[in-house]
Amino acid sequence: MHKTNRKQDALDYHSNGRPGKIQVVPTKPTNSQRDLTLAYSPGVAEPCLRIADNVDDVYKYTAKSNLVAVITNGTAVLGLGNIGPEAAKPVMEGKGLLFKIYADIDVFDLEVNAKSVDEFVSIVKALEPTFGGINLEDISAPSCFEIERRLKAEMKIPVMHDDQHGTAIISGAALMNACELQGKKLDKIKMVINGAGAAAVSCSKIYLSLGVKRENLVMFDINGLITPDRTDLDEIRLFFATERKDISTLADAMKGADVFIGLSAGNVVTPDMLKGMAKNPIVFAMANPVPEIAYDIGIKARKDILMATGRADFPNQVNNVLGFPYIFRGALDVRATAINEEMKLAAVYAIAELAKKPVPEEVNLAYNTRNLKFGKDYIIPKPMDRRLITEVSSAVAKAAIASGVARKAISDWDAYEERLRLSIGADDKILRNLANKAKQNPKRVVFAEADNYKILKAAQIVREECIATPILLGNCARIRNIIKHSDLELDDVEIIDPRDEPGRFREYADYLYQKRQRRGITDTEASKMLTQRNYFGACMVQFGDADALISGLTKDYVATVKPALQVIGTREGVNRVAGMYMMLTKKGPVFIGDATVNVDPTIEELVDITVLIDHSVKQFNVKPRIAVLSYSNFGSNEGEIPFKTRETVRLLHERYPDIVVDGDMQANFALNPTLLADNFPFSTLNGAPANTLIFPTLESANIAYKLLQEIGDAEAVGPILLGLKKSVHVLQLGSSVREIVDMVTIAVVDAQEKEGNETQKVVSRTRN
Numbered sequence: 001m002h003k004t005n006r007k008q009d010a011l012d013y014h015s016n017g018r019p020g021k022i023q024v025v026p027t028k029p030t031n032s033q034r035d036l037t038l039a040y041s042p043g044v045a046e047p048c049l050r051i052a053d054n055v056d057d058v059y060k061y062t063a064k065s066n067l068v069a070v071i072t073n074g075t076a077v078l079g080l081g082n083i084g085p086e087a088a089k090p091v092m093e094g095k096g097l098l099f100k101i102y103a104d105i106d107v108f109d110l111e112v113n114a115k116s117v118d119e120f121v122s123i124v125k126a127l128e129p130t131f132g133g134i135n136l137e138d139i140s141a142p143s144c145f146e147i148e149r150r151l152k153a154e155m156k157i158p159v160m161h162d163d164q165h166g167t168a169i170i171s172g173a174a175l176m177n178a179c180e181l182q183g184k185k186l187d188k189i190k191m192v193i194n195g196a197g198a199a200a201v202s203c204s205k206i207y208l209s210l211g212v213k214r215e216n217l218v219m220f221d222i223n224g225l226i227t228p229d230r231t232d233l234d235e236i237r238l239f240f241a242t243e244r245k246d247i248s249t250l251a252d253a254m255k256g257a258d259v260f261i262g263l264s265a266g267n268v269v270t271p272d273m274l275k276g277m278a279k280n281p282i283v284f285a286m287a288n289p290v291p292e293i294a295y296d297i298g299i300k301a302r303k304d305i306l307m308a309t310g311r312a313d314f315p316n317q318v319n320n321v322l323g324f325p326y327i328f329r330g331a332l333d334v335r336a337t338a339i340n341e342e343m344k345l346a347a348v349y350a351i352a353e354l355a356k357k358p359v360p361e362e363v364n365l366a367y368n369t370r371n372l373k374f375g376k377d378y379i380i381p382k383p384m385d386r387r388l389i390t391e392v393s394s395a396v397a398k399a400a401i402a403s404g405v406a407r408k409a410i411s412d413w414d415a416y417e418e419r420l421r422l423s424i425g426a427d428d429k430i431l432r433n434l435a436n437k438a439k440q441n442p443k444r445v446v447f448a449e450a451d452n453y454k455i456l457k458a459a460q461i462v463r464e465e466c467i468a469t470p471i472l473l474g475n476c477a478r479i480r481n482i483i484k485h486s487d488l489e490l491d492d493v494e495i496i497d498p499r500d501e502p503g504r505f506r507e508y509a510d511y512l513y514q515k516r517q518r519r520g521i522t523d524t525e526a527s528k529m530l531t532q533r534n535y536f537g538a539c540m541v542q543f544g545d546a547d548a549l550i551s552g553l554t555k556d557y558v559a560t561v562k563p564a565l566q567v568i569g570t571r572e573g574v575n576r577v578a579g580m581y582m583m584l585t586k587k588g589p590v591f592i593g594d595a596t597v598n599v600d601p602t603i604e605e606l607v608d609i610t611v612l613i614d615h616s617v618k619q620f621n622v623k624p625r626i627a628v629l630s631y632s633n634f635g636s637n638e639g640e641i642p643f644k645t646r647e648t649v650r651l652l653h654e655r656y657p658d659i660v661v662d663g664d665m666q667a668n669f670a671l672n673p674t675l676l677a678d679n680f681p682f683s684t685l686n687g688a689p690a691n692t693l694i695f696p697t698l699e700s701a702n703i704a705y706k707l708l709q710e711i712g713d714a715e716a717v718g719p720i721l722l723g724l725k726k727s728v729h730v731l732q733l734g735s736s737v738r739e740i741v742d743m744v745t746i747a748v749v750d751a752q753e754k755e756g757n758e759t760q761k762v763v764s765r766t767r768n
């Protein structure tokens with residue numbers, strides 16, 4: 001994007017609509033007079049009196065426990081310098097926004113006119129009743145050190161100067177990983193730090209805690225090298241003074257250095273300086289918004305460089321955004337009285353470790369990358385990685401408890417992490433449970449469309465996550481080519497080209513011919529059908545050469561379902577197949593069917609579909625509560641659909657008394673238990689909302705799930721094919737990698753269940 005455009009875009013972003021970036025939103029109902037008498041006078045007096053009796057109750061009755069002050073005097077705003085409190089406000093609102101989106105923490109940003117340490121300290125101290133934590137931001141050195149020291153000593157809530165410790169934590173994690181990748185040892189590296197302010201001093205201290213030797217470190221401020229004989233410096237900076245006599249300028253110091261850390265100002269490093277550095281140099285140019293040397297200039301200067309900046313628009317953004325939301329989240333959740341060294345180091349290690357784990361596809365999508373993995377262009381996690389909240393916040397909370405600064409315990413860490421995910425809308429519990437189930441007994445899954453990047457990427461993920469053992473079907477050379485060019489890790493995965501498998505091909509063709517000879521198929525035609533990978537894949541599953549088949553990304557639904565039906569057929573006692581969607585809504589999962597196979601099912605067919613769906617929902621460890629939907633409620637209308645749905649329910653009640661089902665009913669009654677109980681107290685669904693919706697026709701089911709997806713923000717997982725004897729699952733045309741992974745997980749769990757059923761049958765046959 002052109003620079004001028006970008007500047008104008010940023011101005012427009014801030015000024016368009018309601019100016020600024022944040023607002024306050026009530027969290028309690030405010031719809032009625034009653035609500036308002038509770039929210040304000042007279043009701044509000046009750047919590048006031050409770051808190052007056054017991055001050056700790058402020059955490060129970062107010063927003064304090066989740067409220068952080070982002071507070072500045074505007075003296076060192078980014079790398080823009082002392083631009084004043086008003087000019088700092090966009091940055092502080094930005095921090096507030098990041099706290100909210102990444103860790104669901106509410107922020108009041110406070111920009112104060114207070115230049116002296118005493119004045120600033122007394123203002124912040126006076127705010128203790130309001131806030132659960134204090135994030136000091138963009139306050140210049142050296143006053144920031146004194147301010148933080150005094151506030152930490154005098155306040156009982158966590159106080160952290162983000163530019164010092166947030167930055168130190170992130171760059172510490174990045175440094176550990178960078179050294180590992182560049183083959184350097186922390187206790188051996190020679191380091192140059194440019195800048196001797198808030199961030200530089202604190203970063204240097206954490207590097208020392210991680211193993212860097214003080215004698216291997218030199219530091220510069222705007223006046224040059226920090227040496228013991230300088231008289232313009234305080235003790236904090238003099239601590240980093242070097243005894244070296246062979247250097248005086250930054251260029252001298254860079255010669256032979258392993259690591260450059262920039263926390264100073266833009267464009268102060270030249271390519272020549274980088275060229276003088278040791279082999280495999282590490283350069284973190286973290287000044288914002290303009291780094292000490294631009295990323296592209298840096299990587300052009302040296303091939304062996306590992307480079308990071310504070311910016312989001314280049315690889316390796318070393319920025320405190322990866323830390324402050326999660327550090328405060330962990331600290332607030334255990335009501336910590338401080339953020340101590342143990343908590344900071346726990347965050348360093350958690351961030352460094354997370355970078356080495358496989359990257360979720362949604363992160364790749366968010367950054368328009370294909371295959372992020374631990375390496376020179378990915379040394380720390382990306383800010384949009386939603387795993388940060390569970391990894392970092394729980395590490396920080398655990399360290400707070402272990403080091404004795406927590407005032408509240410957490411005993412169930414799984415439940416805590418669940419809550420964290422939910423708080424940022426990253427709750428996919430049902431899918432995670434399913435993935436855990438799959439991992440207990442991974443199955444061999446054959447991918448019929450393996451000459452496709454998305455399929456291969458999904459295959460890599462399910463293998464890495466031990467969900468399945470992929471088998472790739474297709475032209476070997478083509479598949480290997482995509483693997484190589486997309487840098488995928490699938491080298492040792494089994495690839496089967498049906499044309500290179502004459503033995504297997506003949507066996508499958510004979511089977512297909514035997515099965516279909518009285519349905520108009522000749523021997524030759526059977527062989528021809530097998531050249532289609534969906535037939536070959538289905539035969540592999542039928543012969544036990546694979547446990548499940550995944551296909552359909554590039555073909556229509558019928559092209560995949562038909563071979564499965566012809567080769568494998570339906571389960572014993574089941575007359576038809578059906579398709580179900582699992583909709584992940586804000587209120588929990590809702591299962592919908594049949595939106596895929598049966599266009600206008602008869603009453604008997606609708607009964608079969610409901611039985612299939614009931615069975616499948618149980619596979620997800622969910623107790624089905626089924627509503628058969630219509631535009632009528634329990635006979636309130638006559639007509640084809642009310643009759644069909646009413647009769648379906650009557651037959652279900654008669655034949656399957658254990659299935660929890662009711663209808664005919666309208667969707668709002670099915671989903672709103674109060675409405676249902678008030679109007680139809682006799683309904684067998686009373687007590688809780690339905691979680692499984694059976695539609696009278698394919699068109700109504702299909703329209704409903706698409707509406708939920710588009711305006712209800714629900715995620716659709718499916719269509720999940722039900723009723724086949726073996727595990728075959730069909731992708732939606734153009735599915736994303738994440739959707740493919742979800743479907744493979746479902747296919748594996750389905751295969752596990754089908755294998756279990758077969759074993760049971762063998763056991764009972766043997767016993768009989």
Ligand SMILES: NC(=O)C1=CN([C@@H]2O[C@H](COP(=O)(O)OP(=O)(O)OC[C@H]3O[C@@H](n4cnc5c(N)ncnc54)[C@H](OP(=O)(O)O)[C@@H]3O)[C@@H](O)[C@H]2O)C=CC1
Nearest residue numbers: 076078079141196197198199221222264287288310319320
């Ligand atoms: N990526 C990230 O996450 C973060 C990046 N930063 C960036 O780091 C920089 C410093 O921030 P912060 O420590 O808060 O600010 P401070 O004002 O506390 O410190 C700035 C330091 O840089 C020194 N300095 C300025 N210009 C030069 C120069 N040309 N050569 C050498 N030293 C110089 C100053 O020297 P003197 O002491 O003599 O004035 C001072 O020591 C900013 O650009 C900021 O954006 C900060 C926090 C987080």
Ligand SMILES: CC(=O)C(=O)O
Nearest residue numbers: 078079163288319320
């Ligand atoms: C990132 C940050 O806090 C700064 O540059 O000041």
Ligand SMILES: [Mg+2]
Nearest residue numbers: 078137138163
């Ligand atoms: Mg800052």
